[in-house]
Amino acid sequence: RSGANDVFIKERIQEENVEFASAISGLLHQAGLVEKNLHYREELEKSLHELQIDQQAARQIQQNMLPENSVKLGSITAQYLLIPSLYLSGDFVDVIKVDEEKTLFYLADVSGHGASSALVTVLLKNMTNRLLRNFRRRSSFDILSPVDTLYRINTELLETGLGKHLSIFLGIIDTEKKQLRYAVGGHHPMPIITDSSGSRFLEGRGMPVGLFPEPMFDERKISLEDQYQITLFSDGILEMLNEGDMIAKEQRLVDAVVETKGEGPERVKDCLLPGIISEAPDDIAIMTICRQ
Amino acid sequence: RSGANDVFIKERIQEENVEFASAISGLLHQAGLVEKNLHYREELEKSLHELQIDQQAARQIQQNMLPENSVKLGSITAQYLLIPSLYLSGDFVDVIKVDEEKTLFYLADVSGHGASSALVTVLLKNMTNRLLRNFRRRSSFDILSPVDTLYRINTELLETGLGKHLSIFLGIIDTEKKQLRYAVGGHHPMPIITDSSGSRFLEGRGMPVGLFPEPMFDERKISLEDQYQITLFSDGILEMLNEGDMIAKEQRLVDAVVETKGEGPERVKDCLLPGIISEAPDDIAIMTICRQ
Structure with missing residues (x-):
């Protein structure tokens, strides 16, 4: 046993299968949220990166106009x-x-x-x-x-x-x-x-x-x-x-x-x-x- | 009992207190990661929003130069x-x-x-x-x-x-x-x-x-x-x-x-x-x- 998530005593699963199922489905739902969040975060990172690249390029162009x-x-x-x-x-x-x-x-x-x-x-x-x-x-x-x-x-x-x-x-x-x-x-x-x-x-x-x-x-x-x-x-x-x-x-x-x-x-x-x-x-x- | 997370049988906590502590600390660590992630995401959103506002303003300016x-x-x-x-x-x-x-x-x-x-x-x-x-x-x-x-x-x-x-x-x-x-x-x-x-x-x-x-x-x-x-x-x-x-x-x-x-x-x-x-x-x- 490595954590609290694993503790469902085998012999009780028979009698408590509804609870067991809802616990598992809860965990799956959580995992889904984590993935959605990750996807959203990746989208954010991508958009931000794109705009940063764009602005950095423009900054270089502006730099070209400035004197030493x-x-x-x-x-x-x-x-x-x-x-x-x-x-x-x-x-x-x-x-x-x-x-x-x-x-x-x-x-x-x-x-x-x-x-x-x-x-x-x-x-x-x-x-x-x-x-x-x-x-x-x-x-x-x-x-x-x-x-x-x-x-x-x-x-x-x-x-x-x-x-x-x-x-x-x-x-x-x-x-x-x-x-x-x-x-x-x-x-x-x-x-x-x-x-x-x-x-x-x-x-x-x-x-x-x-x-x-x-x-x-x-x-x-x-x-x-x-x-x-x-x-x-x-x-x-x-x-x-x-x-x-x-x-x-x-x-x-x-x-x-x-x-x-x-x-x-x-x-x-x-x-x-x-x-x-x-x-x-x-x-x-x-x-x-x-x-x- | 509402989920798998709660299942630590009280009478065993005495004998398994090390495991119990590590399970709790694991959960706290997870919670910490979630919060860090959330903070990171908020920072991302803020930076992206700032750049978007900036580009939108510039777009308006560019629009002013274009004909109807x-x-x-x-x-x-x-x-x-x-x-x-x-x-x-x-x-x-x-x-x-x-x-x-x-x-x-x-x-x-x-x-x-x-x-x-x-x-x-x-x-x-x-x-x-x-x-x-x-x-x-x-x-x-x-x-x-x-x-x-x-x-x-x-x-x-x-x-x-x-x-x-x-x-x-x-x-x-x-x-x-x-x-x-x-x-x-x-x-x-x-x-x-x-x-x-x-x-x-x-x-x-x-x-x-x-x-x-x-x-x-x-x-x-x-x-x-x-x-x-x-x-x-x-x-x-x-x-x-x-x-x-x-x-x-x-x-x-x-x-x-x-x-x-x-x-x-x-x-x-x-x-x-x-x-x-x-x-x-x-x-x-x-x-x-x-x-x-």
Whole structure:
């Protein structure tokens, strides 16, 4: 005898055959349920696996559009960190050398997250490629104007009819003029600039891109020192901070930038959110643009 | 006594307490497994649900880019049917009124299927929007040249660096000139044209779009009668047909077009694949362009 299931005393089976039969049928029923469950579980696993394979493939495709995690363009180093809340990201960054002196960079955050938002990132990548191509063959100079670039993204996003909008910070650094020109399309938190006078938020605001036919964007210009760092965040980071109000959260960002002294976005993230992030409610992107 | 599990004769428990304990511990272990399984199943269900919600949202976004299933542009009626093999489709169609006389239409089939291929469809939609806008403000007339349009898609697809290519049939009908001009980018099967002389495949071939820096595309021109139908398919339909070789499969397509006499893509599909398709190995698209 190995377990309680086996104990039916032989000589009693004769007199208790109804009970015996119902006990056996009960066991068979249980076994049936176990098998049904197993089948259901296998179906679940199969569907999940199929969707995961699909999303992983798409993630690879999205990866192909992103720049290297660390890019050196002349005297400027751009680094970024992107943690999608699901497989695909609605946060997107790019860094583009426009000409010898000018470097364009942006951090965009498409409304929502996952596959639906990732669809819009293709549009962004395609747009800046095109503006650069037009600039090189001298057919359009829109790429030199951060605000014009936002207007174009706005128009095309509306025309494509995706029903998605985005927030974006887009800047152009001119190393010769020692100048940063930038446009803000509903982006928050604002990037932090660090130079000899410390770390502070850049100023400016603007409407989201792709929501209104005639939006207003803010274009600003600031002088740059010889050494500086610009640190950009998508708003996903704010949700992860425990501080109660926005002012305290923003202070945390500045503190993290000060504390990590130009050591790149990975360190900034570790300072803000120690430990590995396996689940975040929204995509998180951090980018640093550095001249040293 | 209700089942075999309860049968441990009290007076024996004293002498057989080790066995009794092991029987109980076996049952507890089983109960533990059941609970673990249940937890695992719940985790599976949760992950699957999350991905399904994500894909469903993206599907809605993709839907926003597609035209109405039936569009009437002047004397031309365009109808299409799109059955994705997963939530998102790598097959894509569009119909655009270029001016009073000219209607552009295309059916594209991005390599692979699902989310990764859907990313490319955004590029297609954006591209034709842009070509139309440029044409209307007279800054580019590429939209009037099917082959130039394919070259542009090729260039931008390569530049965007997605690592995906596509096959496409793109045509422009000029109702005044009674003419169809079209370009073929690696598309197969070719569309079927039906007029007073019967139903037959259009001629032409070409390289896939987005694979080579300098591809060759075939542009052709044919005269149209007053009444005609052009029936386009993506290659997903071929995999679903039982016929052994390609010639027999292609004949099936022609037969289906003949049999359904301009009743639209839904009927063509029913004729080829009777019953509801819940699973297909590849996306299936059928489009009919009709003048009656």
